[in-house]
Amino acid sequence: MFDSMTNQMLWDATKETLYMVAISVGIAHIIGLPLGVLLTTTDKGHILQNLPLNKVIGAVVNVGRSIPFIILMVAIIPFTRMVAGTSIGTTAAIVPLTVAAIPFVARLVESALKEVDSGVIEAAQAMGSTPAEIIRKVLLPEAMPSLVLGFTLTAVSLVGFSAMAGAIGGGGLGDLAIRFGYQRFRGDIMLQTVVILVVLVQGVQTLGDWVSRRVNKR
C-alpha cells in the first residue's frame, strides 16, 4: 500500500508509541500503586487509619488529575529537562505521561482496593496479620482482577495521551499523524495511524480483559 519508507516510518512511530506507553505505565504504577494503597488504608476505619495523611494525599491526587494533559505537558518542561536531559523527543515525553498517569493510577488502585470485602480484612486481622501482611497477602491479591483492568485502562488512556505528546515533538504515532497527515495533507497516512491506534487499543483491552478473567477466582 505504501512505499517502503512510509512503512518504515509507520513502524518506527508504532514502536515509539509502545515504548512511551509501556515505560510510563510501568513507572506510574511503581509510584501510583503505593499511593493508591495509602489512600485506601489511611481512610476512616481502615487498617492504617490516618485522616490528615489521607486528606493530603487525596488533595494532591485531585490537583494532579484536574490539570489538562496538554497544559501539564508544557508546564512541567523544566522538570522534564531535569529528569530526561531534554524536553523534546520520545524519552522526554515519558516524563509528562508518567506524571499525568500517577494520580490516575492512584485513584484506580484505591477504588479496586475498596472493593475488597471488609470481612476478609477482618478475618486476616483476627488471625494476627500485620498491616503489611494484609496489604501484600489480602488486599492486593483479592483486588487483582480490578487492578488488572485498571492497569489496562491506564495503558489505553496513555495511548491517547501519547498522541498529544506528539504535538510538542514527542514522537510516536500522534506525531506522525500531525506532521504528515495534517501538515502535509497526507490523508492516507493519517488514516493509517488511526487504524494502528485502534488496533493497539483493541489489542491492549482484549489482553487486559483476558488476564483479568484469568486471575478472577470469585
Next chain:
Amino acid sequence: MIRLRGLYKTFEGKNQVHALRGIDLDIPKGQVFGVIGQSGAGKSTLVRCINLLERPTSGQIWVDDTEVTSLSSRQLRSARKRMGMIFQHFNLLSSRTAAGNIAYPLELAGADKTETKTRVEEMLKLVGLEDKAHAYPAQLSGGQKQRVGIARALANEPQVLLCDEATSALDPETTKSVLQLLKEINQQMGLTIVLITHEMPVIQEICDMVAVLEHGIIQEEGRVIDVFTKPKSQATRRMLQDTMEVRIPPDLLQRPEKSNGDCRRILKLSFVGPGAHEPLISDMVKRHPVNANILFGRIDQMKDIPFGMLLLEISGEADLVDQAVNYLQSQDVEVEVFQDV
C-alpha cells in the same frame, strides 16, 4: 480460660449505641459456651471484643491469664494467633484455594513449606474436604466454605475458637453437620469454643453452658440444661417460647366441667436426665385414684442429656388431687402448676 470484667462498649455516632453495658463472664476451659440473644442484643460485639476486633470502651478481658486489653499491638497479634475465629459469611480469601486459605495463618506463623503442606493436609482431613484442596471458595457450597473456615481457624492449634453466627447463613441440614464437626473438635482437642447465635437449636445441639444476652446485659447464665428447663429471666422465657415452650389451645384450658367439688389441675412436668425413664404417671395413678389425662408431651435432647416435658391434667376429688401432686413433687421431676382450674 476467658474472663470478662465490667465490659462496656458504646458506639459513638449520631445516636449513641450502648452495645454492651457491664458484662462479667467466666468461660471455663474446654467448654462450649453459647451466647444467645436477638439481633441487636450486643452478642456479636461481645464475641468480637474477646480478640479485640472491637475494643471495649471500658473493662478488662483475660484470655488464658493474659490480659488482652493491655497488650501492645505486636503482643496482640501474637495473642490473636492463639485464637481461631469463624464468621457468618466465612470471610475466605477468594483468590486462594481451600488449601491456600488454610495455609494463610501458617504463613503468618512462619511455618516452612513442608510443615505447612502436612498441616494443611491434616486440617483438610479433619474437616472432611481432602478432595477440595484445590477448589476456590467460589466453587464450594456454604457448608464446605465454613469447613474451610474452621480448618483455617484451627491450623495454628489455638486454645480458643470464636464463632460469630457461624451457622446463620447455612441451611438446617448443613448447620447440623457443621455443629457436629465443632462438637467433635471440642471433644478431641479440648478446645474452648465461644459461640454466638440467635438460634436456640444451635445452643441445644452443642453448648455446655449458655448466657442469655439482652440490651447489652447478661440476663441469665449457667448450664444449658438448667437455663432451658428452669428459665429465670423474662428474656429467656421469651426466647424459649418459640422453640420449647408449649402453647395450649385456650379452649382446652377453659373447659368448664367442674362438678360437685371435683378439682382439676394442669401440671407441667419436666424430666431431666434419667428421670425421663421412670413410669411416673402409671405409678401415680396406682397410688392415688385420680384421672390423668396427657395433654401434651415431648422429649428432646440437650447436647447429650435427655429431657422431657409433659402437660398433665389431673382431676378428681380435691384432696386426692393434692396427694397426687405431692407424690409427683417427691419424685425426680420438676412440677409446676400450669393452671389451676
